[in-house]
Amino acid sequence: MQLDETMLLSMDPAERQALLVSTPEDQWFERKSARVTADVFAKSIIGMANAEGGLVVVGLSDGVVEELSAHARHINELRRVAQTHCAPPPRVRFAELPVDDGKVVLLADVSPGRTVHESTSGHCYLRVGDSTMKLSAAQREELLYDRGAAEYEARPTPGITVGSLDAGLVDGLRQAIGAQGNDERVLAARSLLDLHGEVTIAAFLLLAPRPQELMPYAHVRVLRYLSAHAGTGGRQSLADDGDRRIEGPIPHVIEQAAALVEEWMPRRRALREDGKFGPVDVVPRDAWLEGLVNAVVHRSYSMAGDHIRVHLYPDRVEIESPGRFPGIVDPERPLEIARYARNPRIARVCNDLGITQEKGEGIVRIFDEMRMRGLADPIYRQTSGSVRLTLLSTPRLDAETEARLPGGAHGVLEVLRAAGRPLGTGEIAAGIGRRRPATIRALKALQEVGEVVWEGKSAKDPRATWRLPTGD
Template sequence: MYAAEVDQTLTLPLAEALEGLVRLPEGQWFERKSGRIDPKDLAVPLVALANAEGGCVVVGLHDGAVDGVPGARVNALRQAAQDFTRPVVRARVEELELAGDRRVLLLRVDPGEAVHETAKGDVYLRVGDESRRLGFAQRQELEFDRGSAPFDGTRARGNADELDPVQVGAYQLAIGSSSPEAMLRARGLLTRDGDPTVAAYLLFAASPQMLFPNAHVRVLRYTDVDRGTGSRLTLDDDADVRCEGSIPQQIDHAAREIERLLPRRRALTGSGRFEASGIVPRDAWLEGLVNAVLHRSYSMVGDHVRVEIFPDRVEISSPGRFPGIVNPDRPLDISRYARNPRIARVCSDLGIAQELGEGIRRMFDEMRSRGLTDPIYTQTHSGVRLVLSSLDTLPREAVDQLSRGARHVLDVLRAAGRPLGTGQVEAAAGITRPTAIRHLQKLQELGIVVWEGQSPRDPRAVWRIS
């Protein structure tokens, strides 16, 4: 579900709006609750949304029907955030009046500037359509990541006059807001003093690079599987493109350049014909690109998003490590957590992105449907790199014979995209030399890798994927 659907539904006449809210699926930014809910129980979704990207809770809808909130209970529910959340969740309340002194309440929750908990001391996080209670370790990691307010909610040094009225107007139309200012405030894109936030500037300024020079995407293509250096640099002529402008413009421009520069090969398709297609499925690299731009660290001013295209793979690098509650070794288990909650929600409104976990699953599905190896995430001291390889996946019988360590060594070779010496494998995998040799020999035994050298003591000997 796109975040804008709630706002679009509310522009309809009351009866149609209520019917639409009953039908809308619950998701990352939307939840329904009965009018009979206890105020302390209402604190759970409020805390969960505040700890994620914000959203809307509608109270007075239950089991596919409108039950409404009795007038005598309205104030207690309006004060649920004040009475049962710590620190107090910021939520704006709207009322839709029904017949018979009953109402439907809409609580619009802003992303929190710290970790919020219920009065009982429980911490929840919105993940898809669930308000998921966090264990001690997850809570601790969330507190580390939320040590300060998300950067995209801080004040930008620019002013509102620098926002592009065409882009602002298009977004206002997308969510059905009554005015540009109301739209910006509804998505937390203005500070309390009415100044644009970092998110507003990156999303709607005509040239956000004036304040954030590294807020762009660089697309490069190499002629060899290794980048090379100096005179051996393999960067293709006229294949180094910087994609600037607002975030939606960057993504659109970068996607067109990747499509143009991506190597193509002829393969038998579902139509029964041999047709040219990119070495990596479009949906896979597009998801990787969108995630890199939306979830990168914009407070790290020394780097930008890079998409590097090689003859056998695509590498996408972005500044900022995964948040602590994410395990990069198990990407399919990643819980929803946005470093830039305002940017993520606006891009969902515009149809650029949906839910992080869903996108990663789709990326894996696309690669597997083409018989290619799974996407590989690696984390450096300051960023994240995604490798989408055009190598065919291993047969199941070969995979079953590999230990976890051997699979990790194979991923190291795949991510490198070039032959590596034993010492390089040892360093990249973070294991001892005897362990590296044992795993490499097992891969060699199965015919997965090949050793190339003049003698057992050849210092230039390397291992490559067969």
């Protein structure tokens, strides 16, 4: 259960204390002693403001409620931390909550920022799971680079009022977070209203009956192919009735798109977990579902005119979503990508509704699911305006072979599989977005382990091509 100020206010002091003491720290909740320094408290505030916001409770140490009255002057200093130790000051709302034995704790409710916040000493922090990490200069640059898209979901939606939203969805959110009061209180509890009480784009995408009336690009398109290659014109392999668009509020889009993908997922006969032979998805459900949810929750909604596409081939699943990885991260090393929610409000509500876990393990989980099935590692490729995730049904290379492959090698295999024909070195280099020398290194490494075959009349044959081994 996620803690929420409105939920805490509705409890009696003893129940409130029990919950504050027992709830594990996570992405949105942290405990601090009344003796916490202003610098350390500022670090927590900044980390949450740069992520999805959250609650910091002051006055709890090792499960014991401290006496705040003994630290009155220091508590007043903590109340001013946002202005005295942060630049620019994040939005923080303070409240003193009575707990058992007549004591009180200080609650800081931090809203997700619309810009990058740092300490007055120049340090930048980000809340990741149950800890707050200090960002390097490069990581801060990543955060700054992508903050414009994060700010987009916080903008008001012109002409939309709280009454325009789906009452059932709002009630579902109210129950999920244990909030009380009118709809405005529920939305405010998740920063879904702006400073002027206007409905934000995040609220509209999550809770409106049909957001596509104003944002037609906010949908998921699922396409099913009969061949491993899409083809063009008369050779197109798109199945009859194999192109569907899923529309509606985000929770419904995820649910309905997942149901359609599950229905259309290619299957093969294999030994199942129950020890019997039967139909098995070519790509494990938990892997593609995590990829789909990540695409919907973290896509760039500011990129009007583009939408999420899920391509189902007999041998793979491809999920492409608008928006690049934040900043300068390397898609060739996806497991090293620091957790960052482009849409913090959307991400948090989806967690409230049980759609996501938001523990920073999305990419890791996809890798784990594929490896547990003995399948090739997921491949992430970044274009000028999107990220594409490819989940292959081919067996995973052994660890020793993987260690011998340079960067770009998996991209080479993906390009050759997608093309369905032999390609020249230049074509492959263009496909993976790398220079020719780096592409040649990757090709030769793959040739050494038997993953690609070179065909040409001589070492300098300009018409020489590379192909996958027969039967791949």
